[in-house]
Amino acid sequence: MDSRDLRIDQARTSIEFLGSDAHEYLPHLAVDCVVFGVHEGDLRILLTHWTKRDRWSLPGGFVRNDESVDETASRVLRMRTGLDDVFLEQFHTFGSLDRGHPGADRFVSVGYYALVDFSMATPTPDGILTDECRWWNLCGRPDLLFDHDEMVARALGTLRLQLGTRPIGLTLFPDDFTLPELQRLYETVLGRSLDRRNFQKKMRELGILTRVGEKSTENSRRAPYLYRFDAEKYAEALERGDSLAY
């Protein structure tokens, strides 16, 4: 597709997507979601593939007249993953002039980030603009459309700041996990490596973990213990204002 066709295509984007229902949406306003999950110890995000452009972006959507912006974010997340009632929080609004579809309608985007149980999500493209929706390893994801790389960076920054204030561990590891796995998550989010002994000591002292049993045999040498978050104690710790950050 040459650049002229691309421009025309981009100009059509919102019209195509919204079709004749355009009047049901707030013009110029969108929501984009940075959806985090963990699988095989890696932090992953959900991306959608744009059919015509053969590029990837964050899942997003437009704000209906009859829903709040928060509800838009929930709806987007539900449509792309089938999940409801998950951790979902606004982190920044992107309003520069040069963002979005060059040549197309101007859009302001409210960015949300979600923490999601990887195994429960069913990635689903919209089938109109996008033909694929799937998890990507955070390190190793492709370059994204629009300003979505900046959005991911900023969402990660927020996640980092809120590591001690939000139920990040609990939400991303709803089931059993090992301390090395949890540590790897912390290291990915914080962008630095942590001392194993100090990490384990801290996590134990928080009193929000229950040891479940030995991990039988994954692919490790010595089998690590399995843990589970004690949701009640986790909530208490957050209420007390305990820092769960490393």
Place this chain on the structure above:
Amino acid sequence: MDSRDLRIDQARTSIEFLGSDAHEYLPHLAVDCVVFGVHEGDLRILLTHWTKRDRWSLPGGFVRNDESVDETASRVLRMRTGLDDVFLEQFHTFGSLDRGHPGADRFVSVGYYALVDFSMATPTPDGILTDECRWWNLCGRPDLLFDHDEMVARALGTLRLQLGTRPIGLTLFPDDFTLPELQRLYETVLGRSLDRRNFQKKMRELGILTRVGEKSTENSRRAPYLYRFDAEKYAEALERGDSLAY
């Protein structure tokens, strides 16, 4: 004004304000600013008085087609205070359905907070919807229109979180100040009282203060020393990532 008239008035709000230039603005999108300043040791915010409703709100404005949302915030701040190039940062976007003018067009608002030199600002109402613009003591302000009380609370929360990361002291105390004054600011922002000795020690150890001289005679008993921020060292401390929070 009875409730029916009020509704009609509210429905007219954006039309009145934007007049025939409505097409130059993004519909349904606004910016509101929580402008902080310090005077006589108190943290203050700038409010505007709505002529017809006889109520107060945060200064706000609409987003022009040809400006970024950040630029809108700068413009609002400039129009209401005459100030340019001040600390101004987005803190949250408000998108519920029940916010704003009941019965009127729905609006989503991007909230910004500013840190401003009280003595340099010239509060100015828009003269259309509002006939007065002035500083209010944060504690002692009137109830605000719309969801602006929530906005103030949230801006304060952000300020609290960022006390250690942003040039809050430097921006709110551009000139000479005393340590008790600075401590009072910290106490207002943090919402708790601090130990004078520990506070002074910490501030001194940060190495970002210069003692200027004795405060002659304000209205205190023993005259406190005057200090000034060393802007260069302040910036270095922030870059090093020193926590300037108490």
Place this chain on the structure above:
DNA sequence: CGTAAATGTGTAATTTGTACACGCAACGCT
């Protein structure tokens, strides 16, 4: 001239964070 209010200053105790070394279990290789 005494009293009350507000300011400045340092030290000890506690808490928190950081650095660091070894034994154990499983796998793979020979």
Place this chain on the structure above:
DNA sequence: AGCGTTGCGTGTACAAATTACACATTTACG
């Protein structure tokens, strides 16, 4: 079967940061 390698689990000593705490100085006011 034995040995080497990899990954997991645990505790202690030191450093840094935070917290608690008491008294002397200055000035306004009566």
